[in-house]
Amino acid sequence: MTLPYGRQSIDQSDVEAVAAALTSDWLTTGPRVADFEADIAAIAGAPAVTVTNGTTALHTAYAAAGVGPGDEVVTTPMTFVATASTAMLHGATILFADVEDDTANIDPASVETLVSEKTRAIGAVDYAGHPADYDALRKIAERVDAVVIGDAAHAIGSTFHGRPVGTLADLTTFSFFPTKNLTTAEGGAVASTRPDLLDRARTFRNIGMVRDRDQLRHPDEGGWYYEVQGFGLNYRLPDVLCALGSSQLRRLSAFKGRRQQLTARYDRLLADVPGLRLPVQRDGVDPMRHLYPVRVLDGRRREVYDRLRAEGILVQVNYIPVYWHPMFEDLGYRRGMCPVAEAFYAEELSLPLFYDLTDTDQDRVVEALRNILGG
Numbered sequence: 613m614t615l616p617y618g619r620q621s622i623d624q625s626d627v628e629a630v631a632a633a634l635t636s637d638w639l640t641t642g643p644r645v646a647d648f649e650a651d652i653a654a655i656a657g658a659p660a661v662t663v664t665n666g667t668t669a670l671h672t673a674y675a676a677a678g679v680g681p682g683d684e685v686v687t688t689p690m691t692f693v694a695t696a697s698t699a700m701l702h703g704a705t706i707l708f709a710d711v712e713d714d715t716a717n718i719d720p721a722s723v724e725t726l727v728s729e730k731t732r733a734i735g736a737v738d739y740a741g742h743p744a745d746y747d748a749l750r751k752i753a754e755r756v757d758a759v760v761i762g763d764a765a766h767a768i769g770s771t772f773h774g775r776p777v778g779t780l781a782d783l784t785t786f787s788f789f790p791t792k793n794l795t796t797a798e799g800g801a802v803a804s805t806r807p808d809l810l811d812r813a814r815t816f817r818n819i820g821m822v823r824d825r826d827q828l829r830h831p832d833e834g835g836w837y838y839e840v841q842g843f844g845l846n847y848r849l850p851d852v853l854c855a856l857g858s859s860q861l862r863r864l865s866a867f868k869g870r871r872q873q874l875t876a877r878y879d880r881l882l883a884d885v886p887g888l889r890l891p892v893q894r895d896g897v898d899p900m901r902h903l904y905p906v907r908v909l910d911g912r913r914r915e916v917y918d919r920l921r922a923e924g925i926l927v928q929v930n931y932i933p934v935y936w937h938p939m940f941e942d943l944g945y946r947r948g949m950c951p952v953a954e955a956f957y958a959e960e961l962s963l964p965l966f967y968d969l970t971d972t973d974q975d976r977v978v979e980a981l982r983n984i985l986g987g
């Protein structure tokens with residue numbers, strides 16, 4: 613039997629929630645959207661709007677931040693390409709800051725050297741579920757009048773000194789892809805403590821349609837009237853999927869507990885395996901552990917990846933440094949730019965970690981690693 617690095621957990625309560633939505637009057641943009649958004653807000657600590665996935669959440673967040681041609685966005689290369697590409701789709705230029713050696717999160721010291729009056733946004737990622745150093749990032753952002761965007765695709769449910777992810781950045785994005793911490797099949801959300809930013813996010817995900825009377829430029833023509841004052845896209849998440857999302861959120865603390873349990877178990881069982889460096893957790897962080905990213909030392913990552921995969925243990929590598937993609941190369945970005953991120957990439961391996969992973973499954977992963985590395 614194969615063990616993926618991540619997968620969804622769907623139980624009977626999830627099935628029933630979706631079935632109830634399917635047989636209701638609404639398939640999309642009904643009451644379950646607002647309900648799911650309220651449920652996300654309760655976890656994230658800030659009001660939220662749902663969107664179709666984590667990629668469109670980022671596209672929407674950059675739109676809300678007003679990112680456009682001539683602007684610069686400083687972000688991390690240790691992420692999925694969408695963290696950078698969606699800002700570029702708005703016409704922005706990306707500057708890649710290097711990451712911290714311990715967390716693989718964007719390094720504020722590196723950000724410091726890249727910001728200027730052109731910086732419109734600083735984009736952090738809560739790698740593996742461990743919140744980035746937002747207090748330091750916000751200080752830098754305030755100085756140059758930039759917005760901090762947190763890509764929390766890995767981190768819904770995480771807290772930093774008791775403050776939930778959702779309150780740490782100006783705008784926070786989530787993904788509900790099946791391998792993430794909860795799923796709506798495809799789905800995502802943008803949260804913000806700033807009503808102006810959230811309002812812009814809400815308008816962007818609904819084609820740019822403005823109905824609020826206070827915001828109309830011309831007199832209200834009647835009940836049908838709306839205005840488009842800036843273009844947006846249809847990024848609405850359907851009711852049917854929001855029903856699944858609310859049902860999954862009711863299970864979130866169980867998801868978090870099991871992920872933490874499995875993390876502690878990996879920490880213990882792998883402590884004496886040679887040639888491995890285990891992930892760390894900084895003081896004050898209570899993470900929703902999305903990934904368990906080990907570092908395989910001595911140039912053996914490729915070998916360990918191939919041998920585990922051959923045994924049906926479907927480990928993953930997160931991530932290829934974003935600027936290694938040919939799209940960036942064509943724009944003049946060169947390898948070697950962020951050495952800490954590249955060293956991390958060269959050794960990183962994400963071990964299976966998901967809610968339904970059993971202790972026996974996990975023992976199998978540990979045994980397989982021992983067989984390869986010794987100890």
Ligand SMILES: *Cc1c(COP(=O)(O)O)cnc(C)c1O
Nearest residue numbers: 665666667692694765787788789
């Ligand atoms: C998954 C992910 C995304 C994209 O989310 P999708 O829902 O797959 O579009 C963006 N950023 C990070 C860090 C992710 O892990």
